[in-house]
Amino acid sequence: xxxxxxxxxAIFIAALSIFTAVLFIGEFxxxxxxxxxxxxxxxxxxxxxxxxxxxxxxxxxxSNGISFSAAIKGAIKKSNDHYDAxxxxxxxxxxxxxxxxxxxxxxxxxxxxTYNLAKKSGSGLIVNNKGLFWWLTFGLGILxxxxxxxxxxxxxxxxxxxxxxxxxEAATNRGWIAWLVLVYLVCFYLVLYFAPYYAVNWTFIxxxxxxxxxxxxxxxxxxxxxLYCTIMIVMAVRMYIKYRHNxxxxxxxxxxxxxxxxxAFLIPxxxxxxxxxxYDFKNAFPLDYDFFFExxxxxxxxxxxxxxxxxxxxIVLTLVIVPLMVYFFGKRWYCSWVCGCGGLAxxxxxxxxxxxxxxxxxxxxxxxxxxxxxxxxxxxxLVTLYCYFSGAESLIGIKSQWIKDTYSFLIGAWFAGVIGxxxxxxxxxxxxxxxxxxxxxxxxxxxxxKSRFRITTNGGQCISCGNCSTYCEQGIDVRAYAQKGENIVxxxxxxxxxxxxxxxxxxxxxxxxPEKGRINPTExxxxxxxxxxxxxxxxxxxx
Amino acid sequence: xxxxxxxxxxxSGITAARHIRKLSxxxxxxxSAETDYFFSRTALMYVYMGHMKFEHTxxxxxxxxxxxxxxxxxxxxxxxxxxxxxxxxADGSNLTYDKLIIATGSKPNKxxxxxxxxxxxxxxxxxxxxxxxxxxxxxxxxxxxxxIVGGGLIxxxxxxxxxxxxxxxxxxxxxDSFWNGVLPQQESNMLNKHIVDHHIxxxxxxxxxxxxxxxxGNVKSIVIAETDEEIECNVVGLTxxxxxxxxxxxxxxxxxxxxxxxxxxxxxxxxxxxAIGDCAEQHEGIGERRPIEAVWxxxxxxxxxxxxxxxxxxxxxxxxxxxxxxxxxDIEYQTYGWxxxxxxxxxxxxxxxxxxxxxxxHINYDKNSKKFIGINNFGIRMRHEVFDRWLTEERSxxxxxxxxxxxxxxxxxxxxxxxxxxxxYNNENNxxxxxxxxxxxxxxx
Numbered sequence: 001x002x003x004x005x006x007x008x009x010a011i012f013i014a015a016l017s018i019f020t021a022v023l024f025i026g027e028f029x030x031x032x033x034x035x036x037x038x039x040x041x042x043x044x045x046x047x048x049x050x051x052x053x054x055x056x057x058x059x060x061x062x063s064n065g066i067s068f069s070a071a072i073k074g075a076i077k078k079s080n081d082h083y084d085a086x087x088x089x090x091x092x093x094x095x096x097x098x099x100x101x102x103x104x105x106x107x108x109x110x111x112x113x114t115y116n117l118a119k120k121s122g123s124g125l126i127v128n129n130k131g132l133f134w135w136l137t138f139g140l141g142i143l144x145x146x147x148x149x150x151x152x153x154x155x156x157x158x159x160x161x162x163x164x165x166x167x168x169e170a171a172t173n174r175g176w177i178a179w180l181v182l183v184y185l186v187c188f189y190l191v192l193y194f195a196p197y198y199a200v201n202w203t204f205i206x207x208x209x210x211x212x213x214x215x216x217x218x219x220x221x222x223x224x225x226x227l228y229c230t231i232m233i234v235m236a237v238r239m240y241i242k243y244r245h246n247x248x249x250x251x252x253x254x255x256x257x258x259x260x261x262x263x264a265f266l267i268p269x270x271x272x273x274x275x276x277x278x279y280d281f282k283n284a285f286p287l288d289y290d291f292f293f294e295x296x297x298x299x300x301x302x303x304x305x306x307x308x309x310x311x312x313x314x315i316v317l318t319l320v321i322v323p324l325m326v327y328f329f330g331k332r333w334y335c336s337w338v339c340g341c342g343g344l345a346x347x348x349x350x351x352x353x354x355x356x357x358x359x360x361x362x363x364x365x366x367x368x369x370x371x372x373x374x375x376x377x378x379x380x381x382l383v384t385l386y387c388y389f390s391g392a393e394s395l396i397g398i399k400s401q402w403i404k405d406t407y408s409f410l411i412g413a414w415f416a417g418v419i420g421x422x423x424x425x426x427x428x429x430x431x432x433x434x435x436x437x438x439x440x441x442x443x444x445x446x447x448x449x450k451s452r453f454r455i456t457t458n459g460g461q462c463i464s465c466g467n468c469s470t471y472c473e474q475g476i477d478v479r480a481y482a483q484k485g486e487n488i489v490x491x492x493x494x495x496x497x498x499x500x501x502x503x504x505x506x507x508x509x510x511x512x513x514p515e516k517g518r519i520n521p522t523e524x525x526x527x528x529x530x531x532x533x534x535x536x537x538x539x540x541x542x543x
Numbered sequence: 544x545x546x547x548x549x550x551x552x553x554x555s556g557i558t559a560a561r562h563i564r565k566l567s568x569x570x571x572x573x574x575s576a577e578t579d580y581f582f583s584r585t586a587l588m589y590v591y592m593g594h595m596k597f598e599h600t601x602x603x604x605x606x607x608x609x610x611x612x613x614x615x616x617x618x619x620x621x622x623x624x625x626x627x628x629x630x631x632x633a634d635g636s637n638l639t640y641d642k643l644i645i646a647t648g649s650k651p652n653k654x655x656x657x658x659x660x661x662x663x664x665x666x667x668x669x670x671x672x673x674x675x676x677x678x679x680x681x682x683x684x685x686x687x688x689x690x691i692v693g694g695g696l697i698x699x700x701x702x703x704x705x706x707x708x709x710x711x712x713x714x715x716x717x718x719d720s721f722w723n724g725v726l727p728q729q730e731s732n733m734l735n736k737h738i739v740d741h742h743i744x745x746x747x748x749x750x751x752x753x754x755x756x757x758x759x760g761n762v763k764s765i766v767i768a769e770t771d772e773e774i775e776c777n778v779v780g781l782t783x784x785x786x787x788x789x790x791x792x793x794x795x796x797x798x799x800x801x802x803x804x805x806x807x808x809x810x811x812x813x814x815x816x817x818a819i820g821d822c823a824e825q826h827e828g829i830g831e832r833r834p835i836e837a838v839w840x841x842x843x844x845x846x847x848x849x850x851x852x853x854x855x856x857x858x859x860x861x862x863x864x865x866x867x868x869x870x871x872x873d874i875e876y877q878t879y880g881w882x883x884x885x886x887x888x889x890x891x892x893x894x895x896x897x898x899x900x901x902x903x904x905h906i907n908y909d910k911n912s913k914k915f916i917g918i919n920n921f922g923i924r925m926r927h928e929v930f931d932r933w934l935t936e937e938r939s940x941x942x943x944x945x946x947x948x949x950x951x952x953x954x955x956x957x958x959x960x961x962x963x964x965x966x967x968y969n970n971e972n973n974x975x976x977x978x979x980x981x982x983x984x985x986x987x988x
Contacts, residue, residue, distance in 0.1 A: 158740070160873035164707040165593040245873075247956040359604060458952055459927025461868050461877065463839045464554070465586035470599045479602055500954050504870040506877055506924035509952050517987050526927055528844040528863065 001151040008147025015140035022133065022201045027124030028068035029061040034120050042113060046105040049079035065118055069197040072114045076107050115197040119217065126201050133205045142234055149238045159245035161502055163471075171425075172351050178425035186422035193413040196220035213266070214273040222269075228344065229265050232257055235347035242350075248497045248510070252336055256343035264340045277303050279310050282338050285318045286377040287439035289412060293404060294388050322439075323446045329512055330453025331443035332495020341432060344421065345473065346496060349429020353498065356428035356475035363475065366435055366492065373411060374441035380407045411436065430473040434492055444491030452512040454519075455488035455499065457481060459526035461507045468499035468508060482507055485522040546570045547853060548630065548640035550620050554839055555820025556646035557581040558846025559853075560613050566854035571612070572638065574630070576619035578670050580605060585839060587673045588700045592707045597670075623795045625813045642853055645792065645803050645811075645818040646846075649785035649837050652693075658754030663762040664779040667701050676704070679778045683710045688776040690714075690765050692751045693783030694721050696869050699734075701780045702743050703872055712743045713774055715767065717783075719748040727884055727905055729894050730919055734871050736900060741872050754779055785837055787822040800824050802835045807859040809849045817853070819845035829862060831881055838867060864934040865917070866927060874901055879930035880917025882907040890916065893940065893971070895964045897922070904964060908940035915943045923960065924952035929986060941976055944968055948981040 030038070035058040039050055052075035062068035083102045090099035107113060126133050156162045171177040191198050196219075203218040206226055210218035218226075236257050243249035259282055268278030277299045285291040291314050300307035325333045335342045356362075380403045387393060387400040394400060420432025433440050447453060455478070462485070468478035474492045478499045481488045488499075488508075500508040547563055549556040552575035560571050586600040608615050619633040623643070630638045651666025653659045663679045665672055680686035689705050691698050694716030702712050718724060721738060723731040738745045752768035764775045787802035798804040798812040802824030809817050818824075820842035825834040844862055851858035868877040882905055886892055891910040896903040902922030908915050915938050918930065929950040933943055943950075947961045961978045969976055 158873055163589075163592070163594040167590075167596050168593040246954065247958070248954045251956050456952075458924070459931065460840050460843075460866065461927055463585040463868075464583040464602050465589065466583060466595060466599045466602065467586070467589065470595050483602060497954060504875065505868040506875050506952060509924070509954060511955065514983050514987060525840070525843065525847070526863075526931060528847055528861070 001155050005148055005151045005155065008144045008149070008151075010144070011140055012144030012148060015137055015144055018133075019137040019141065019202075022126060022137065022205070023198055024064050024066065025124075026064055026122060026126045026201050026204075027061060028063075028065055028118065028121045029123060030058050030117060030121040032058045034058075034117075038117050038120070042116075044107070046079040046083065046107070048082050049075055049105075049107065052078060065122065065200045066198055068121065069114050069118050069195075069200075072117055072197075073110060076110050076113065080106050080110075111194065111196065115200065115220070118197045118200040119203065122200060122204055126204050130205055130208055134208075137205060138230060142230065145234045146237060149234070149241065152238070152241050156241070162242050163502070166351075166354060172354070174355065174426055178352075181425045182422060185424065186418055189413075189418040189422050192220060192224055193417055199223065210269075213269040214278075216272070225265050225269075228340070229261050232260050232343055232347045235350070239347060239350060243501065246497075246501050249501065252497065253346065255337045256339070256346055259338045260340050260343045263338075271306075276306050277310065280340075281310075281313065281317075283340070284322055284334070284439055285314060286374065286381065286442065287339070287341075287437055288314070289377055289380070289407060289438070290404075292381045292384055292388075294384065294400075297388060322443065323450075326443050326446040326453075327451050328453075330451055330493070330495050330510075331440070331447045332453070332493070332510070334443060335433060335440060335494035336496045341416070341420070341437065342494065345424075345429040345433060349421075349424050349473070352424045352426075352429045353473035353496075354428070354470050355426060356430060356434065356473050358469050358472070358475050358477045363477075366475065369435045370437070370441045370444070370492075373415070373436050374438040376407060376411065377438040380404060411438075428473055428475070430475075430494070433494065434474050440492070440494075447493070448489065448491040450515075452515060452518070453495065454511065454513070455481075455493065456509045456511055456513075457485055457487050458505075458507045458509065460485060460528075461505050463505055465504065467502040467504065471498050471502050473498070478508070485520075485525045487518060487520050489519050544568070544570050545641045546572065546639070547642045547644065548638060549573045549644040549646055550630070551575060551646035551648055551820070551822075552578065552581045552615070553584060553646060553648050553820060553842065554581075555648075555842035555846045556644065558843045559644055559646065559819060559850050560846075561611070562847055562850030563853055564611050564613060566850060569854075570614070572614040572616055572640075574616045574618055574620060574638070576617065576633075579615065579617060580608070582670065584668070587667065587670070588704050590673060591676060591704045597673075620791055623792050623797065623816075625796050625816060628815070641815065643816045644849065644853075645789070645797075645816070645822060646820045646842075647788045647791075647822045648842075649821040650788040651697075651781050652784045652786055653781060654783065656751055656753055658756055658762070659781065661754060661756055661762050661779075662760060663777060664754060664781060666781045666785075667697050667704075668785065676701075676778075680705060680708065680710055682708050686710050686777040688713065688774070689778040689780060690774055690776045691780040691782055692765075693781065694718060695782060695784060696722075697785075698780070698782035699738070699871050701782055702738070702741075705778075705780075706741065706743070710778075713776070714738065714743050714745045715749050715751060715765075716745065716747050717750055721745070721747070723884055725884055726919070727882060727886075727892070727894075729896065730876075730903060730905060730921060731884075733896065733900060733903060733921065734874070737872055737874055785821065787824065787835065789822050800834075807861075808852055808857055809845055809860055810852075817849055819849050829860070830865075832862060832865065836862075840866075864931050866931070874922050875924065876919070876921050877925055878917065878919045879925065879927065880907070880915070880934050882917040882919045891940075893968050895960075895967050897960065902960070906940060906943065913939040913941060915940045918943075925950045926952045926986070932988075941974065944978075945976050946979055946982075946985065948978060949986050951981070 035053045039053060044050060057071055057075060083105045087099055087102045166172045199220055202223045203220060206218040206223055210216060210222045236253050239253045240250060263282045264280045268280055272278040290296055300311045336346055383395045383398050383400050383403050386395045415436040416432050420436060423431050462482040464479055464483045466479050468482060472478050473496060474494055476490050476493060478488055495510055497510050500510055547569050549560055552573045556573055560573050563569055563571055580601050581603060582600040583602060586595060589595040590597050620630050621633045622631045628639050649668060651668055665675050680689060688711045690713045691701050692715045702714055705712050720731040721734045750768040752766040754762060755764045757763040762777055762779055764773045765779060766773050789799055789803055793799065796813055797816055802822050803811055803818035804826060805811055805818050805823045806826060809819055809823060811818055821837040828834045841862060845860050848858045848860045864880055866879045889909055889911060891908050893906040904923060905919040907917045915933060944965050951959060965976050965978050
């Protein structure tokens with residue numbers, strides 16, 4: 001069994017190496033026609049850039065996507081630098097007309113343009129062997145991971161809590177493996193968000209699947225979506241084995257898997273193939289922060305009945321369905337049963353759940369940061385909507401474009417992606433959900449003040465062992481409540497149910513019940529028969 | 544300002560300190576030779592198993608004590624001079640008190656076995672014991688086999704720990720079935736099987752004769768008294784119960800028996816000296832309880848009660864209905880009320896076991912009045928509040944079974960067995976009880 005496990009690991013590492021190496025191989029060559037068409041379709045006006053593209057890049061063979069992208073970026077930079085110098089010159093001369101003329105020559109979407117040309121220019125080994133490379137990367141990766149995971153059915157012994165050696169192993173105890181994984185994940189997200197042109201070879205591998213689903217070639221976002229689903233499925237197998245004694249965990253894992261694959265991945269792809277706007281029907285604003293951006297509103301209002309339906313659904317989802325469901329079931333219905341971010345956290349992130357910080361200071365920080373992001377997202381949306389309807393460019397001095405760009409960059413890319421997932425191995429699997437997600441902040445407020453959900457503490461049974469706090473991914477010091485006999489009612493609880501699962505004494509139960517008695521501060525723990533009338537009297541005197 | 548000194552920073556001492564602080568502004572000093580800060584003893588096993596780090600066993604962050612002006616002093620108390628209200632420490636220093644609380648807990652029992660003081664012979668109680676086990680049994684090359692002597696809760700914990708390092712274990716149990724001094728035979732049988740299923744070499748009905756050394760002061764083997772069989776091993780776990788850790792006051796004027804003798808107010812024979820937790824011995828057991836209760840929550844309750852007494856509201860230690868819990872490898876156990884190992888004359892029993900052999904309930908009731916006396920539940924979680932109320936209200940066994948769904952505390956979506964349980968009861972007792980569905984109204988009544 002161990003041999004199978006380690007063979008699986010070797011296969012997985014091989015697949016990951018090939019997946020990584022893919023970026024450094026292949027052939028890139030833009031033909032004259034491709035370049036001409038590219039200049040045309042992007043309405044490039046800069047002669048310098050045209051010259052560079054036609055004379056230097058067109059017809060030249062590059063040995064991989066990285067050198068090819070670097071060449072394009074270099075060309076764009078050369079052109080942009082030239083016009084920046086002119087702008088500066090005319091600015092100094094106060095020649096406003098001339099200065100204004102220069103801007104049309106500048107290229108702003110460097111990343112997107114570079115990616116587009118690279119996507120059109122790939123050839124050679126990978127482009128000619130898409131299927132083979134799918135098997136060498138995804139295929140082997142899935143096989144290796146499953147071979148590594150499934151022997152646990154026998155190796156881990158009988159069903160039950162499987163946390164042996166978590167704090168002994170480098171992968172799960174912030175050792176060198178954890179740091180390596182962190183670096184890899186962070187690099188992955190940096191490429192995905194800020195340098196997708198480097199990853200163009202990955203998109204080739206998934207072109208056939210993309211074509212089958214939506215009719216078009218794969219983009220970097222298709223790669224991300226497909227990878228996301230693949231990782232979740234494989235790691236869900238791990239969850240099914242680990243928690244096969246716990247039906248709550250099995251149901252929850254199945255639910256997040258379903259919503260990711262069907263709602264976040266398949267439905268939007270199919271909608272795109274039907275010329276509809278691709279929409280994730282479960283992605284609620286303000287997590288879906290660009291729902292009210294001009295381009296989305298424009299696209300929806302121009303898409304006829306389905307666009308209008310999405311618009312109404314999106315608003316109803318946030319204003320009615322989300323809070324109502326939180327009232328009945330707690331925010332868990334979204335965060336650990338439906339949400340895609342939560343889905344990845346509960347599958348890929350499960351081995352790292354113990355790393356969330358439980359200190360009082362981190363709780364204070366959490367409340368400041370997450371509510372600030374909520375306010376930020378609301379202000380951004382307010383400015384955007386005001387500008388959309390009024391035609392203005394700013395509201396109370398805040399430029400619509402600036403605040404959208406800032407939010408997308410800081411929150412959308414860095415916080416949710418690079419930090420949110422990249423930092424899993426060191427800071428735990430719910431960094432984004434705990435500190436950053438504006439939707440979680442909103443759900444949390446409802447859960448804290450108006451909900452039937454709580455984690456019930458079972459009388460006086462707690463022995464303060466601390467398993468619950470250690471494995472709380474949201475950094476809640478569960479034990480602090482349980483050992484006092486108090487129920488746990490916290491805005492941040494996503495209801496993953498692991499505190500209840502790891503409790504050796506059957507002390508914790510997630511449940512939805514009457515609001516009365518949900519929060520139950522206790523003076524004396526159950527079992528200690530002090531005279532309660534006497535106690536009440538004494539409390540009155542002392543207060 | 545009155546100075547309260549507490550010896551011992553376990554659950555009883557710390558609970559007393561916290562509650563005295565809540566109720567007063569007395570000066571509080573907690574003395575411990577074991578660790579700088581309070582930790583949860585019950586979680587030591589998880590540190591060895593790699594589920595937690597030691598710091599996770601500490602329920603309060605390190606700033607907590609200063610913020611609540613609870614002074615912590617590390618030191619080993621050698622003796623107590625109650626005439627001068629003074630503690631003498633091993634390092635020669637001393638400390639005076641106005642009120643003294645002895646909360647020094649337990650130490651593992653040793654019964655004078657030859658070789659019991661060898662380096663690799665140890666119990667599992669203190670932080671030092673954990674460190675020792677880490678040194679004695681880091682893996683299965685250093686420790687090729689471990690023998691555990693004594694079939695109680697700590698014994699099974701130690702077996703669970705050593706298993707995680709793939710160390711073969713021989714488990715010597717004096718009784719002819721695991722923990723059957725406490726558990727009825729059915730539950731005990733279930734655990735026997737569960738232990739063997741986990742590849743632990745369980746030896747029932749045997750005693751330790753001696754521990755042999757290898758000539759260099761290291762454990763080489765043990766010998767079983769009944770058969771003279773010699774079992775080679777590198778570590779011997781002594782888990783044959785615990786007794787009060789009170790040697791340091793044997794020479795003082797404080798009255799002791801097995802533990803520090805206290806009355807219901809937890810006062811000793813000396814004014815202003817109190818004892819709580821594992822080391823306290825009631826003059827007479829309360830209700831059906833034993834005079835010495837080495838249980839986590841009783842230590843906590845004594846701490847709560849004594850804090851009131853010390854802060855001016857004399858409060859007797861009045862433990863309510865008996866309850867407890869434990870975990871045997873993968874099987875959780877809870878109990879509410881009393882289910883004796885052997886039924887008393889007036890007692891009737893109802894036992895149900897799931898076909899998987901990992902879940903059961905055992906109900907004890909009065910044969911004549913049908914009054915519910917207690918329940919053992921294995922592999923099924925039950926609500927403490929609900930059973931506590933049923934015991935207070937002296938409900939009948941029929942009532943308990945009829946409303947059993949109110950008491951279920953298993954996680955959502957778990958299979959529920961109330962119908963199966965009640966059908967069996969109806970069948971055995973010619974009754975016609977119908978299970979009522981769960982009612983929040985009744986649960987919160």
